[in-house]
């Protein structure tokens with residue numbers, strides 16, 4: 001068995017344990033049940049349903065299945081403009097459109113923390129509506145934590161005809177999924193970190209990272225060696241010593257991870273070897289993040305910072321779940 005499998009089992013057991021102690025309510029909370037009910041009730045009333053997924057590698061798969069798919073980065077204005085054009089074209093295809101002041105509604109739905117609210121906001125901000133309609137205070141709450149959107153809310157994204165996008169709370173199926181799916185959901189932040197444990201999740205990430213090709217892109221960081229910088233840069237580095245989101249810390253973490261993983265020549269499929277490597281990586285990351293070794297919970301702090309860098313895409317891109325066509329190739 002590989003360490004990844006052991007960690008999946010450990011995370012799966014942790015989830016089952018919480019379920020045993022707190023009842024299945026922690027997974028399918030009353031709030032989520034109410035949201036699912038509210039979303040289901042709205043389905044017959046809306047014109048377009050748009051499922052939001054974090055699934056870059058799955059685009060081709062859904063295209064082959066003849067689904068209407070659109071890859072989008074909510075932080076890219078041009079991308080959002082293209083999506084608005086795409087949506088308006090779909091709206092024009094709807095029957096009985098174009099008579100007077102008909103209002104079209106488009107409902108976003110998906111699992112927690114997948115980017116629904118960020119997408120609703122971007123569509124509203126970039127949408128072709130008058131400045132007065134872009135209520136400065138009206139926006140959906142975007143957060144790195146799951147469960148922040150509590151209600152269904154509408155934001156206008158286009159005029160003539162008026163199109164409103166409905167942002168909804170994230171929902172799961174009511175049944176608990178298998179251990180690997182749960183582990184992947186937890187790693188992406190769809191399940192609250194405290195239910196599984198940040199350290200276990202960071203170990204799980206490293207067990208995937210160490211067998212990936214992502215770190216190989218950082219070879220030049222290692223060759224660059226010790227940083228050579230100006231007095232101003234040195235001052236900034238002192239000022240932001242513990243801010244792991246700063247580029248100089250991200251690059252240091254990448255370089256140290258690269259050096260740690262490439263220094264291990266032995267078989268990483270071996271659970272023992274992978275465990276030792278992950279332990280070594282936690283030690284170098286503590287150094288990269290400038291955490292004092294005697295601080296109480298430096299292991300948890302390293303884990304939290306590492307998870308944040310992974311989730312904001314600064315440690316590369318990973319597909320945790322391969323599309324079926326890719327599975328066939330394997």
Ligand SMILES: Nc1nc2c(ncn2[C@@H]2O[C@H](COP(=O)(O)OP(=O)(O)O)[C@@H](O)[C@H]2O)c(=O)[nH]1
Nearest residue numbers: 073074075112113114115116117118142143144
């Ligand atoms: N890189 C990137 N991050 C995103 C994107 N959309 C959302 N996020 C981030 O993902 C996290 C969850 O977003 P949010 O919209 O609150 O998810 P929701 O729970 O589905 O509404 C936030 O930290 C966002 O900044 C995107 O297109 N690209």
Ligand SMILES: [Mg+2]
Nearest residue numbers: 116117148149
């Ligand atoms: Mg939301």
